[in-house]
Amino acid sequence: MIRFNNVTKIYDNITALRNVSFQINKGEFTFVTGPSGAGKSTLLRLIYLAEKPDEGSIGIARWDTETLKEASIPYLRRNIGIVFQDFKLLGNRTVYDNIAIALRIRGYNEKEIKERVHDALKMVNLRHKVGNFPVALSGGEQQRVTIARAIVGEPTVLLADEPTGNLDPDNAAGIMNILREINAKGTTIVVATHNRELFRNTGLRVFRLDNGNLVAEEKG
DSSP, X not given: OEEEEEEEEEXXXXXXEEEEEEEEOTTOEEEEEOSTTSSHHHHHHHHTTSSOOSEEEEEETTEETTTOOGGGHHHHHTTEEEEOTTOXXXXXXXXXXXXXXXXXXXXXXXXXXXXXXXXXXXXXXXXXXXXXXXXXXXXXXXXHHHHHHHHTTOOXXXXXXXXTTTSOHHHHHHHHHHHHHHHHTXXXXXXXXXXXXXXXXXXXXXXXXXXXXXXXXXXO
């Protein structure tokens, strides 16, 4: 599903990732961990092609960075949902519109948008907040809206960059439960986090980065 083959990424003579190789299977739930600056966010950015590798190749499902044309990148990204630590919600739009915007860009009709948005909000237990603006939501609620926005297009891959970084332990546990439910429906999930408590005793695969190197693959 996701394949890194000897991937290196360099920014201004600083090597963010160095000769990284691994494979994540379809439907798998995995973690990427390491200290700040280890390369976790760079790895996720490479998966959704916000960046391209300077060396090596990346495969996502049937796509490969070595042969992928620029015109095909938007179609690849439609298969990838992204959850950011800082939410990136539009403050002047309601919960409904924040989630619906991606579907409107793709040309879905309003009837299908409504059905999909309400299904996504049901998944994150926020249907009662559909008309609220982000400012009226708690941090945990805003993160759940971000997850709903990421899954409304039914992606095959969901990437989460420090999804619990700004949350208290109870809200963090709730977010992880939602991600597990999404994974149980078949979505491949990759969570980047410095918080080892998120994967401790899960039995899931954990890729540990340090200074741009993949130094270990272990079980949570």
